[in-house]
Amino acid sequence: MSIRKAAIRGIALAAVGSLALTACGSNGNGGDGGSGEGGQVTLNFQWWGNDDRADRYRQAIDLFEERNPDIKVNTGFAAFPDYWTARSTEAAGRSLPDVMQMDTSYLRQYADTGQLADLNEYLGEALDLSEFDEALVDAGRVDDGLYAVATGTNTLALFYNPGLLDELGVEPPAEDYDWDEYNRVLAAISEAGADADPQVYGATDYTGTFWLFIQWLLQQGVEPFTEDGDLNFTEAHMTEWLELASEVREPENLTYPIQRTVQLEPLAGFTVEEAAMEFHWDNFLAGYVGDSGVEDLQLLPVPSGPDGEKRQFFKPTMQLSVSANSDHPEEAAKLIDFLVNDPEVGAIFGTNMGVPSSPAQRDALDLEEGGIDARVVEYEEAASEAGYVTEAAPLPVEGFGPIEEEYRNLGQEFAYGNLTVEQFVDRWFAEAEIHLG
Template identity: 30%
Template sequence: MTLRLDRRQFLMGSSAMLAAGAVGMGPAWAQNATLRQFFWGGQNRADRTYGVNDLFKAATGNTVDSSFLGWGDYWPKLATETAGGNAPDIVQMDYRYIVEYAKRGAIAPLDEFVGGALKLDGFDADQLEGGKVDGKLYGISLGANSVAQLVNIAAFEEAGVEAPNRDTTYDEIREKGEAFKAANIRGGMKIIADGSGSEPMLDNWLRQKGLALYTADGKLGFDADAVIEWFTLWQGFRNDGICVSAEDQALDTNGPLETTMVVMGKAAMMPSNSNQLVAFQTLMTDPLTITNYPRIAPGVGGGHYRKPSMFFSVGGSSANKELAAQYLSFFVNDLGAAEVLGVERGIPCIDKTREAVAPGLDEQNQIALNFVANLGDLLGPLPPPPPAAAGEIDISLLRVLSQEVAFGARSPEDAGQYFVSEATAILQRAS
């Protein structure tokens, strides 16, 4: 039985009545309208979202026509629909893109609906602040999360190597990686995926050094020497068989989770996010867990932060903005919806929904909740939203250069210099 079927059965019970009254305004809503919704994710996220949409329809009579794609395919499709004036009413938005979409008017400010259609009582202040651009609210956080390292527990046990923990450094990853390579399990599985093209992993590494990916005024927060050091670190890992080969890493399309290094059995660890543990576990029989990114040296922290995992925003061209705001309110407030969603999109941002969800969480969800709640000295402040061109720098520059270094087309020195000069030019053009 799929999760969707479970949720439809769930809908038939008492939770349908709960949905109708949980936010205290269901019976007064206009009925028989249809909202278009678009989000990124896998089938597990889709089933949970569809379950909430069923509850919303039962409570209000309004239908949500929903579709989804993997991360890599989502943004080009959303950009195309937005440019054509055909953006969905409800769009899933990321912290790195919210400034760009807000400044272009591609998503709508929600302030006029707060306290009316959009109830935000008890919403975590830091998560609410994360959805603001120039003081206006453009996104409702769907959960707090943190970057995390996905870990295949069974692979480490099979290799006879202790899995990393919150104190593990990059130097210790190398030591463990040598032992892991010597064990030669599963056709030569490596200890870790190639993280050189991972923007969150680079960001975390820079923050531990007291630097930043971007400054508050939208400039680079590091110089070429830092990027050269970053690419050199991973070049050493790659050359020594600590991380996966260039050929294997190229199989990861930054789209479906099925093409990632852990799911494909190429690596025992890879950069991920705390809220993704649930989705990854549905694709694998090996038990998985999460831990933090490596420390740059013993005792150094501050690289992590509690980030809005993603937002729901209302399309700037939507003809149903108020109803879309009501849907957002239902999504984050309704206790029946909270039970359906769990923590797959992150830790709920309202205390009553956290309390409703926590007792029923399975093992993976409990791991995710505890990880985000107990970052301790790893935790630093939430950085400012990335500038409008951050997505282009990530996709068209960092990822491309990481592959060019991996395949030997550029040296770390050349790539580091080029990254800074080209990223600076991209930022200037965008401003």
């Protein structure tokens, strides 16, 4: 009885409350990017990242609004996989945000379906990329259109744990090492670490990483993809690549056990100090140092190819795109220009989104001597000066996401010993055919 009265009273109260709330909801955020009173323009801007990046973006956007009082920017964010779920729904309704963070593996898909605006017409005016490395600008082109601008770059690196190597008495590879030398070091570490507690291995089986395969292809003088988005390599190439690590897999498997890798996720053998080396993008240094607590992790360039050249490339990170349905593409281009060129923005972000693309922002980095940002920038500059970086980043084809994922899955099966090299190659090519049409 009293419960009923209370419940009815509660429902009535809540009904009134929700009416009031929906009312303020509708007048608060009803705008869909149209211009408001006084000629003010509102831009929607979506990005992925964590709470730390959210803070940095907020500072940068505040600065932008201060400089451009007639433009208001509404931002929103999500974690990487959720971000793409939300974007694909919006793409179906042709209501993508005016400015959005873009990833190379999605670029062709969004550009080919006409979801992105061609930024060529704003070049030189609202959008100034004159200081950018030519190859980096080209990484945002699909066919002839410019659809994305890279805020930063990263490149592949071999991370190693010097303390762990010291303990085991194994020398790290010299800078001009090749793949055979890498195999030797890997095997030496695993043999030296067999009696350690916990047991220490050299590294995981590197042939399971698709980007390393691409790097190796470039070293063989093979462009991985053709201009029109097809594969440019054959089964023989992939077989040769997978066989490359056979000497550390047989007779005894000296690579880091896959069972343990799966157990440790989202950490890795390298970050729990059970593996002494690992390949990854150089900007993962911050994450690796954070996860492992080892401050002095070192970076080396990738192994050299058959002619002694490394042929590394700068992969654009965190590109920015303008959607084709934007009502204010000019202002959107202006926002991108501000984010990639303004020195103060460079100082705000550090290497959070890779090493900044524009020299002005790189110079503005407030680098602490020996700090993480400094080491990543130093690594990229050294690699660039030593002539290791000679290639343009291969523009991934449409369907790159799925074929990379398939390679990763097969790589895992392969590491478990469920597949032979031939089965791996057959299954991957069958799958790639489906995704690339």
